[in-house]
Amino acid sequence: MPLEPFYDPAKSYLDNFEHGPFGLFADTSPASQTIEPKHQFLGYPVFAPFGIPAGPLINGKYVKAALDMGFDIPVYKTVRTHRYECHPWPNVLAVKVEGDLAPDRTLVANQNYSEPLSITNSFGVPSFDPEVWQRDMAEVVAYARPGQVVVGSFQGTLPENGSVADYIADFVLGARLVKETGVKIIEVNLSCPNEGTANLLCFDIHRSRQVVEAIKDEIGSVPLVIKMAYYKDESRLEDFLREVGKTVDGISAINTISAEILDEHGKQALPGAGRLRSGVCGSAVKWAGVAMTSRLARLRGELGMKFAIVGVGGAGDAAAFDEYRRAGADAVMSATAAMWNPMLAQEIKGQAHEL
Numbered sequence: 001m002p003l004e005p006f007y008d009p010a011k012s013y014l015d016n017f018e019h020g021p022f023g024l025f026a027d028t029s030p031a032s033q034t035i036e037p038k039h040q041f042l043g044y045p046v047f048a049p050f051g052i053p054a055g056p057l058i059n060g061k062y063v064k065a066a067l068d069m070g071f072d073i074p075v076y077k078t079v080r081t082h083r084y085e086c087h088p089w090p091n092v093l094a095v096k097v098e099g100d101l102a103p104d105r106t107l108v109a110n111q112n113y114s115e116p117l118s119i120t121n122s123f124g125v126p127s128f129d130p131e132v133w134q135r136d137m138a139e140v141v142a143y144a145r146p147g148q149v150v151v152g153s154f155q156g157t158l159p160e161n162g163s164v165a166d167y168i169a170d171f172v173l174g175a176r177l178v179k180e181t182g183v184k185i186i187e188v189n190l191s192c193p194n195e196g197t198a199n200l201l202c203f204d205i206h207r208s209r210q211v212v213e214a215i216k217d218e219i220g221s222v223p224l225v226i227k228m229a230y231y232k233d234e235s236r237l238e239d240f241l242r243e244v245g246k247t248v249d250g251i252s253a254i255n256t257i258s259a260e261i262l263d264e265h266g267k268q269a270l271p272g273a274g275r276l277r278s279g280v281c282g283s284a285v286k287w288a289g290v291a292m293t294s295r296l297a298r299l300r301g302e303l304g305m306k307f308a309i310v311g312v313g314g315a316g317d318a319a320a321f322d323e324y325r326r327a328g329a330d331a332v333m334s335a336t337a338a339m340w341n342p343m344l345a346q347e348i349k350g351q352a353h354e355l
C-alpha cells in the first residue's frame with residue numbers, strides 16, 4: 001500500500017500550498033551527509049542523480065522537504081510570469097490501467113490510490129506572481145547543500161489575442177525572472193498537455209526552436225533543460241533534435257500521456273470545459289519514458305550531441321531507476337511514485353545498482 005502522500009489529493013491546491021507538505025514530508029530535518037557526492041548533473045555534484053520533476057513540489061516548503069529526504073535534484077514547480085488560477089478541484093485522481101498506457105485511451109478514475117499506481121493530474125499550471133515565487137525559489141536554492149541542486153521550471157503563456165512575438169517574449173521574461181533567483185539550472189516546460197494536446201509546443205518544431213534560442217540568448221551560460229512529451233514518431237524526434245539539440249543542455253522526458261478520463265458512471269470525471277482529456281502519469285507510462293530515454297540516447301550519439309537526458313515517467317523503485325540508467329538517462333526523476341513514497345530517494349540510494 002502506498003504511504004500518505006506529501007500532496008493530499010483530497011484537499012484543494014491552496015490548502016496543500018498553505019498547509020502542506022503532509023505525511024513524512026511534514027516534519028523533516030536536514031540529512032547529515034558524510035560522504036562526498038560522486039555523481040554530476042549538468043556540472044553540479046550530486047549524491048545520486050535522482051529527483052522529483054516539475055509539479056508536485058509546489059513551493060519552497062515542499063522543495064526543502066524533498067532535499068531533506070534525499071531527493072538531490074528537486075524541481076521547483078513550473079511557474080509563470082504572472083498569477084494564474086488553478087483548475088477546480090479535484091486536481092488528482094487515481095486511474096485504473098491494465099499494463100502499459102497507449103496514447104488516446106479512455107480511462108475510469110476514482111479516489112482509490114493503490115499499486116500499481118497511476119493517476120491523472122489536472123492543475124492547469126497555476127502560478128503566483130513573481131514577487132511571491134522569486135523570493136521562495138531563491139530561498140530553496142540557497143538551502144540546497146553541496147551534493148544537491150535545485151532546478152527552476154517555468155513556461156510562457158499565450159496572451160489573449162497575443163502574437164507569436166508576444167508569446168516568445170513571455171518565455172524570455174519568464175527565463176529572466178527565474179534566473180534572477182540564482183537558480184543553477186533552468187527548465188522550460190514545452191509539453192503541458194492541459195492546454196490542449198494538439199497545441200503541445202514540443203510538437204511544433206519551428207516554434208520550439210524559436211523559443212529555446214530566445215531563452216538561451218537571455219540566460220547565457222545557465223544550463224537549460226527542456227521538458228518534452230512522448231514523441232510517437234522517431235523521425236520527427238530526430239528532426240526536433242536537429243533543430244534544438246545543440247542549443248539545450250538537457251532534455252527531460254516524458255511529461256504525462258493524454259487520455260479521456262471518465263468517472264464510474266461514464267461521465268467526465270474532472271469538472272469544467274477542456275478537462276475531458278487529462279494527462280496520465282505513474283506506473284502505466286514508464287514504458288514511454290524508458291522508450292524516449294533510449295531513443296534520445298541513441299540519437300544523441302548519432303547526431304554527435306551532448307545534452308543530458310533526464311528520464312521521467314513511472315520511475316517508482318530502484319529497479320525502474322536502474323532500467324532508466326541502462327537506457328541512457330543521466331538523471332532519473334519520479335513525480336507520482338515519490339508523492340506516495342517519500343522514502344523513494346533513500347530506497348534508491350540503498351538498493352539501486354546503477355549508481
Ligand SMILES: Cc1cc2nc3c(=O)[nH]c(=O)nc-3n(C[C@H](O)[C@H](O)[C@H](O)COP(=O)(O)O)c2cc1C
Pocket residue numbers: 053054055056077078092121123125153189227254255256281282283285312313314315333334335336337
Ligand atoms: C501533481 C503533478 C503536477 C505536475 N505538474 C507539472 C508541471 O507543472 N510541469 C511539468 O513540466 N510537469 C508536470 N507534471 C508532470 C511530471 O513532471 C512528470 O513528467 C509526469 O508526472 C511523469 O512522471 P511520473 O510518472 O513519475 O509521475 C506534474 C505531475 C504531477 C503528478
